[in-house]
Amino acid sequence: MLKRSGVARYVPNVPTLARFAKTVVGLVVVALIAAACDPNPEPEAACTVGANGGNPVIIVGGTFSPGFANEAFLGNSIEAAGFTHCIFELKGDDDIGNLPGTMPIEVSGFALKLFIEDVLAWSGADQVDLVGHSQGALAARAAVALYGAEDNVDKLISLAGPNTGTDAAALVELLAGPVLAPFGVECEDVAPCHQMQQESDFITMLNAGGLTPGDVDYYAFTTDNDELVWYWGTGPLGIPVIRHDNAELGPGATNLDVDDMCLIRVVGHLGMIVDPVPIHMVIDALNGDPIDVPLVTCLLPPVVI
Numbered sequence: 001m002l003k004r005s006g007v008a009r010y011v012p013n014v015p016t017l018a019r020f021a022k023t024v025v026g027l028v029v030v031a032l033i034a035a036a037c038d039p040n041p042e043p044e045a046a047c048t049v050g051a052n053g054g055n056p057v058i059i060v061g062g063t064f065s066p067g068f069a070n071e072a073f074l075g076n077s078i079e080a081a082g083f084t085h086c087i088f089e090l091k092g093d094d095d096i097g098n099l100p101g102t103m104p105i106e107v108s109g110f111a112l113k114l115f116i117e118d119v120l121a122w123s124g125a126d127q128v129d130l131v132g133h134s135q136g137a138l139a140a141r142a143a144v145a146l147y148g149a150e151d152n153v154d155k156l157i158s159l160a161g162p163n164t165g166t167d168a169a170a171l172v173e174l175l176a177g178p179v180l181a182p183f184g185v186e187c188e189d190v191a192p193c194h195q196m197q198q199e200s201d202f203i204t205m206l207n208a209g210g211l212t213p214g215d216v217d218y219y220a221f222t223t224d225n226d227e228l229v230w231y232w233g234t235g236p237l238g239i240p241v242i243r244h245d246n247a248e249l250g251p252g253a254t255n256l257d258v259d260d261m262c263l264i265r266v267v268g269h270l271g272m273i274v275d276p277v278p279i280h281m282v283i284d285a286l287n288g289d290p291i292d293v294p295l296v297t298c299l300l301p302p303v304v305i
Contacts (some may be wrong), residue, residue: 038098040115043086043122048075052082055129055154056119057286060088060112062134062273063101063192064179070133073274074282078131081283084123088115090139096183096190101135104191105202108135109142113149120152127154129286133273134228135192137161138206145206150214157219157285158253159272160229163211164246165198167231198231198246212252219254219285221278222247228269256281256291262298275303 067087078085090108092098132140137158143149187193195202212218235241248255
């Protein structure tokens with residue numbers, strides 16, 4: 001059973017799960033959820049009430065990303081803009097120190113779907129807005145595309161999400177070394193390491209119905225200085241070049257790079273949740289305004305991480 005906000009909740013039976021348990025992968029996900037998930041946080045603990053009402057905003061953190069990292073700059077800025085906001089950490093594997101984002105992405109996506117329902121019941125709102133960073137963008141999209149949360153989501157904002165998969169070398173560099181070594185595991189032992197790669201079974205399943213399903217407003221904010229979300233493409237004269245368009249969400253979304261707002265702005269992968277430029281872009285999107293970063297924000301010192 002999956003614990004939802006501290007209350008035991010049985011996973012729905014197979015007929016109820018029919019739309020997303022159509023593959024062996026879907027059935028395995030149900031088993032994983034039933035056996036291994038920690039409880040979701042209570043909305044009262046995970047959310048901060050904003051001054052202006054509107055849709056609650058759920059920030060979905062990335063791989064290894066604890067709640068405070070998403071709260072420090074992005075969460076506080078969303079609160080300052082008047083929105084109620086909540087922090088949702090990805091699900092962690094107990095055998096890997098419960099590090100966020102070490103369980104399969106489907107598990108985090110399904111748990112997020114349940115958290116969305118809890119936030120709506122707590123707030124009285126009809127819909128939420130999702131802001132997903134890195135792997136968190138995939139979990140947010142999974143909640144919508146695979147687990148039926150589309151009616152409950154108004155806007156979905158991807159910050160440096162590997163939406164069509166990323167290069168394996170980038171994932172190995174991120175997940176290996178000092179983070180996983182103390183637990184005696186390598187990248188190949190962590191499910192999302194495989195799932196976030198280009199042409200993985202998970203990416204194929206997630207994108208099978210298109211990159212922007214449902215009546216949801218999609219945004220993909222990217223950076224050409226992303227150390228994690230990239231792949232080798234072909235440039236002029238067949239020369240290999242690094243590309244970052246795998247973080248985009250296709251023609252059904254508003255796709256913007258940080259450089260589109262501020263020429264020569266250098267923001268790295270983690271900088272997408274702390275740098276003032278992408279944060280301003282998020283606030284514009286949440287307000288339903290045109291994405292327009294003022295010059296004074298562009299001139300602030302960048303956060304290159």
